[in-house]
Amino acid sequence: MEIKILELMDTKAKFILSDAKPEIANALRRCLMAEVPKMAIEGVEFHLGPIRDEEGNEYESVSPLFDEIVAHRLGLVPIPTDPDLYTYKEKCSCGGEGCPNCTIMYSLNKKGPSEVYSGDLEPLGGPELRVKDELIPIVKLGPGQAILVYASAQLGVAKKHAKWQVTSGVGYKYFPKVAINHAKCDMGDACIKACPRGVIGKKDGKTVIVDPEACILCMACEEACVTKAIKVDSDKSKFVFEFETDGSLSAQNTLLKALEILENKFEEFKELVSTLES
Numbered sequence: 411m412e413i414k415i416l417e418l419m420d421t422k423a424k425f426i427l428s429d430a431k432p433e434i435a436n437a438l439r440r441c442l443m444a445e446v447p448k449m450a451i452e453g454v455e456f457h458l459g460p461i462r463d464e465e466g467n468e469y470e471s472v473s474p475l476f477d478e479i480v481a482h483r484l485g486l487v488p489i490p491t492d493p494d495l496y497t498y499k500e501k502c503s504c505g506g507e508g509c510p511n512c513t514i515m516y517s518l519n520k521k522g523p524s525e526v527y528s529g530d531l532e533p534l535g536g537p538e539l540r541v542k543d544e545l546i547p548i549v550k551l552g553p554g555q556a557i558l559v560y561a562s563a564q565l566g567v568a569k570k571h572a573k574w575q576v577t578s579g580v581g582y583k584y585f586p587k588v589a590i591n592h593a594k595c596d597m598g599d600a601c602i603k604a605c606p607r608g609v610i611g612k613k614d615g616k617t618v619i620v621d622p623e624a625c626i627l628c629m630a631c632e633e634a635c636v637t638k639a640i641k642v643d644s645d646k647s648k649f650v651f652e653f654e655t656d657g658s659l660s661a662q663n664t665l666l667k668a669l670e671i672l673e674n675k676f677e678e679f680k681e682l683v684s685t686l687e688s
């Protein structure tokens with residue numbers, strides 16, 4: 411199995427997975443979607459009773475939304491995660507009480523009239539724990555309303571709840587193989603016009619493949635070609651893979667983590683099989 415990166419941005423990756431089988435590509439897809447761990451807010455404590463500001467003005471600790479909805483929205487905010495730093499709370503040496511190895515604490519203190527955004531979450535720790543997406547709306551406070559909460563984030567996987575899902579738009583396609591039989595080609599433009607992705611073009615008056623990787627295997631060129639000179643096929647051992655992350659982990663770290671998880675799973679499976687009696 412080999413991976414060649416085509417595009418690697420902070421939250422997006424596109425790569426070619428070659429020398430692999432469809433089941434391996436699918437295992438990687440499922441692992442990226444459901445098993446890469448990240449931090450997400452799991453516990454939210456709401457302050458009850460009046461809230462006072464520095465000038466002594468009193469606010470009521472209410473908002474137009476139920477506390478449960480506010481807590482749910484906070485849970486969905488992507489929390490920056492260092493994949494090698496945190497451990498699962500239930501497996502942590504603190505015994506699940508919460509410590510810097512398994513928990514990130516945030517406070518949220520806002521008074522109305524105002525709009526509360528994800529960027530209002532103040533980490534109790536370094537600035538690297540600040541939420542990157544600062545403009546996710548949480549709730550709109552009216553005059554005299556205020557919100558004061560303490561939220562704790564912990565590590566989890568999307569198999570348990572979608573708020574721990576790092577990736578979105580995870581998908582792959584077979585690597586396309588487009589070939590033009592020049593003996594049959596009538597040099598017409600029909601295939602070039604039919605292709606929605608600009609795979610085919612003209613070079614020195616000849617119809618040629620200009621961007622083979624852009625092909626989405628839609629077969630429009632094959633259908634448009636009256637002389638049947640174009641053949642679209644796919645390589646069943648090569649995949650064009652892509653995914654995006656929500657920003658909690660970089661695309662690079664997400665891919666590395668998914669491959670590490672897969673490797674561990676296969677190792678574990680191998681060991682289990684070896685203990686079977688023949």
Ligand SMILES: [Zn+2]
Nearest residue numbers: 502504509512
């Ligand atoms: Zn701990």
